[in-house]
Amino acid sequence: MNKVLVLLEHDGTTLRPSSGSAIGFARELSDEVTALLLGEDLGAIAAEAAKYAPVLTADHESLSQNVADRWAHVITEVARSQNAELIVATSTTWAKDIVGRSAGLLGGAMASDVTDHEITDGQLRLRRPMFAGAVNATLILEGSPKIITVCPSAYNAPKPADIPFLIETLSVDASTLPSATRFESLDCKKGARPDVTEAHIVVSGGRAFKNAEDFEKYVGGLADQLGAATGSSRALVDAGITPNSLQVGQTGKIVAPELYLALGISGAVQHLAGMKNSRVIAAINQDPDAPIFEFADYGLVGDVYKEVPRLIEELNGS
Amino acid sequence: MKILVPCKRVPDPDQKLRLNADATDIDGSAVTYILNPFDAIAVEEALRIRETAHPEAEIIAVSIAPAEGETDLRTALAMGADRALLIEHEGQIDPWNVARILAAVIHQEKPALILMGKQAVDDDANQVGQFLAAQLGWPQATFVSKIEFTTDGLRIHRETDIGIEIIHVTLPAVVTADLRLNEPRYASLPSILKAKKKPTEHSTPAKLGIKPEPRIRLLGMELIDSQRTCEKVTTATDLLDRLRESEVIE
Known part of the structure; x- marks a missing residue:
């Protein structure tokens, strides 16, 4: 597996900690891992991400909200221009929405909620739960690029590097972006307690x-x-x-x-x-x-x- | 306005599953099937749209299943869908190919709204709605818990990991139902009888011009059982002691 693109989720201020699982998984498969961030005013988040991998940013006011059709459009263009063979994200509602749509634009070779993997005879074999976790299935994805979301609990984030990786800003042509979806609001119920997916x-x-x-x-x-x-x-x-x-x-x-x-x-x-x-x-x-x-x-x-x-x-x- | 509701036939989740002889699939002969619970929510929402905002709406239920899958489409008809379309297909089919077949149906039927479950409770993939929207180039709204009609589309509440998001999409659009969108009605006996007279059209992927292009090759399945043995304790103090011994609390 050569070129891997890792899609990182953030809240506009910081990376979602669970994003580290996707980087950890990508690192197990390849030395050519690049992270992709979409949004607006990404400077601080990109600097955080650059501790783990080289970063590409699509930083534009038209991407200020994570609207599926716009974001998937940009992700797809970057995946194609980078010749990514594998696209990885941590499985969250964000990834299911946006990465799912990206996979639908990139040929549909997608596995969700992957919990384990192995390479046998040069093939990437993936394990994922089915039937509410009553069954563990082993599968192979056919076609390229392959799109994989991993369970946040299944892989750990790598250690941050001492010297940060490079950050490259991509140009965004807002005139080509879909405009059928409009973000209105997010009622973010952030309590004092840790998030259930991230707590010990x-x-x-x-x-x-x-x-x-x-x-x-x-x-x-x-x-x-x-x-x-x-x-x-x-x-x-x-x-x-x-x-x-x-x-x-x-x-x-x-x-x-x-x-x-x-x-x-x-x-x-x-x-x-x-x-x-x-x-x-x-x-x-x-x-x-x-x-x-x-x-x-x-x-x-x-x-x-x-x-x-x-x-x-x-x-x-x- | 036409509303298309893709309906998947799934093994009833409240039963013990067995695998087939070569462990490549569940043993389908030993299970009862139902309409995917999230798709039932989608059917219910279509009915409510017809009962309120759009009385003229026509509701079409579509399934991709073997011929006997007509039974589960009848569930959608008995709930109140106007007609049904069964695309006959034997064996496993992955989300990419489901989306291709549905897209071919949509090109014929030209609905303004696709309402479907966010995921099917057999493969739990949560992909078809997004793939379909991508293939059609339509906006999508996933994990939906509330739908309101506006002058130019839908105002939608989405249940995300971090809270309720509100978005607006223009039509046509693909909307995937989450658990709390509504509580589906039970079909009454008269409506079940009436459903028997409703038209069900049969087709095949080939008739729609679709040749499956597999994207997922299943190599095998394993049933998961608990590996744990439960040590019963009798007091709260004992429980805390055990958790301290396990070094999970201080």
Whole structure:
């Protein structure tokens, strides 16, 4: 695999930490890794990215918001002009939207949510989950370029270099960009706690919690004692108790922290898909037969309304 | 206004899966199939558009499946779609080729809106909507949780990792439904009976001028089971001790 282009996600100010996984994956495959950044006023973000790889920037006011049709158009042009054989990003809603569309412009040889890879007989074999993680599939992509998104938990960012790599600014011809999509607003719910996909510890709550106040008091309270992120099962999101940004599972976020604490979560297949690769899993549930215990290292059968305050108290006293 | 709703037939996710003899696919003989839950949300949204903003809307459900896949298209008809189109195809087909076939249907039907699930719960790829929009050169809105009609298009809420994003797209457009767009209705018995009389047209990729160009070659599958054995503890104190021993908390 020769030329690899890594698409990096940012929030307008800094790189998304999960972007490092895509660079780590690319580095395992090639020595010719280039990062691509799109946006406006990219100076500081480009300098950050240049610690990991040479950087190309498409820096233009017409790219100030990450609108799929515009961004995919630019990504496609850069991929072609650079003769990229492989295009990589970390799997997030951003990548699914924009990199997915780019793949649709570049011939559709795409694998999403890759968790592992190997090179056998010169072929790049990729592994990815299917059927809510009940199945691990091995596949080969046919055609070029190949487009791959990797699970953030599957690959680590490389160490930053002492001497930064070069940054090159590309010219952007705004007159050729699609204009059918208009960004209006982003309601960014950035709380004080770490993001669920980036935290070392995730404390997650399920159906046992009756309302948002209880969730905040018990799940939030324990998370704060541990410096953890909060997560939630789909049941609580559907009930309007937690925001959808907390949902862990097949249709939510896939996480693999050092510790996943499942509180009052029964362990539906689609939830397990989102957390079963965590290093250590502990569960508290009133039902001794709850499926979550089959996927846990440590289990406590009990009422979360009684056990969680005990945990908080003990951690507080220690 | 025509609304096209691609509908995928998927194994019911609430059942235990088995693999076929050479472990290249799931054992299809042993599973029951349903309409992909996210596509059911898309059908529901099309019905709501017809019930509110666009009473004249015609809703067409399209599926790419073997002949027996007509059963799952009937689900969309029973919910209220006007007619159905089954593109008969045996075996696996990857997102690129699904998008090519759908694009060929769209060139014939000329809908103003494609409403579809954000992903199918079998391969979990989350690609077809984006590929289709790219092939058609139409705007896309993925992970959609709310749709409003404006004078020149759609105002859309998207559920992203970092929060709710609002965008506006002109029509025609491809919109992919997320979980919280709506809660799909159950088909009533009279509507199920009525659906039997609704027209279902059959076609094939070849009749649409599409020869599959494989992009994904599946080499094999493995079923994943839990590798863990759960140690039951009896008190919160014991649980914290175990977590400290595992060096995941201080």
